[in-house]
Amino acid sequence: NAGVTQTPKFRVLKTGQSMTLLCAQDMNHEYMYWYRQDPGMGLRLIHYSVGEGTTAKGEVPDGYNVSRLKKQNFLLGLESAAPSQTSVYFCASSPWALTGSRRVDEQYFGPGTRLTVT
Amino acid sequence: AQSVTQPDIHITVSEGASLELRCNYSYGATPYLFWYVQSPGQGLQLLLKYFSGDTLVQGIKGFEAEFKRSQSSFNLRKPSVHWSDAAEYFCAVGARNTDKLIFGTGTRLQVFP
Numbered sequence: 128n129a130g131v132t133q134t135p136k137f138r139v140l141k142t143g144q145s146m147t148l149l150c151a152q153d154m155n156h157e158y159m160y161w162y163r164q165d166p167g168m169g170l171r172l173i174h175y176s177v178g179e180g181t182t183a184k185g186e187v188p189d190g191y192n193v194s195r196l197k198k199q200n201f202l203l204g205l206e207s208a209a210p211s212q213t214s215v216y217f218c219a220s221s222p223w224a225l226t227g228s229r230r231v232d233e234q235y236f237g238p239g240t241r242l243t244v245t
Numbered sequence: 246a247q248s249v250t251q252p253d254i255h256i257t258v259s260e261g262a263s264l265e266l267r268c269n270y271s272y273g274a275t276p277y278l279f280w281y282v283q284s285p286g287q288g289l290q291l292l293l294k295y296f297s298g299d300t301l302v303q304g305i306k307g308f309e310a311e312f313k314r315s316q317s318s319f320n321l322r323k324p325s326v327h328w329s330d331a332a333e334y335f336c337a338v339g340a341r342n343t344d345k346l347i348f349g350t351g352t353r354l355q356v357f358p
Contacts, residue, residue: 131288158344167254169335169350170289177344185345217288231277231339231346236288 129153131237133218139243140208148203148240150218158221159201160185160234161193163214170217176201208244216240247272249338251349258326259357266321266352268336278319279337279346280310289335295319306330331356 134149150159160175172185174193182193190212192204201220205212219234250269258264270276277296281289293304300312310321319336333353337346 160345162348167350170348172345175345183344219289231343233279233291233294234289234337234346236281236290238288239286 131235133237133240137241144208145206150201152220156220157223160219161203162217165214210244213244249347249349251352253352255353257355260328261325264323264326268319270338274340277339280321281335283333328356
């Protein structure tokens with residue numbers, strides 16, 4: 128049981144290049160999230176998904192796109208990278224609440240991807 | 246608006262000393278509260294969570310937290326800190342029928358021998 132995995136672990140991009148970050152979870156969780164972490168700013172939610180085929184914007188969605196074609200995978204895309212997107216990106220997943228209501232439960236985090244845009 | 250405040254950006258304690266990390270929240274509904282720990286270069290790991298019931302919650306690694314509704318607080322405590330507790334700690338809040346957690350900006354804990 129690998130939990131939440133992220134690919135790649137490190138990446139350096141030039142301004143204007145594109146890339147996709149892959150998040151995979153093997154816990155059959157409904158919810159998945161993408162965050163970015165910057166010094167002094169904590170975790171900021173980029174996009175999230177409440178189930179296969181769904182996506183929604185978070186706090187800082189500009190410059191990013193996401194897709195959830197399969198329940199276990201959540202992709203984060205940068206179409207044209209900018210230096211302001213230099214950050215550490217974390218993916219997380221969370222189960223549907225036991226009661227069946229849409230209530231958030233513990234989020235399980237991946238190890239992160241360190242992205243530098245020059 | 247919903248928010249989580251961790252007033253202390255950086256705390257330094259001696260090994261063996263007690264620890265309290267503060268977390269205050271602003272949330273209209275009954276909150277669900279979490280504390281996470283992040284070691285350098287790692288992802289976040291859940292320490293403990295509160296949904297309802299006993300307001301004193303026990304977690305992993307000897308941590309506990311107390312929910313005080315009247316003070317809108319969920320402070321994290323440990324009676325005796327170990328050098329391995331040096332990390333960043335995040336408080337988070339959610340609620341019934343919401344899909345997201347709101348995270349605080351974190352408190353970095355430094356432990357001196």
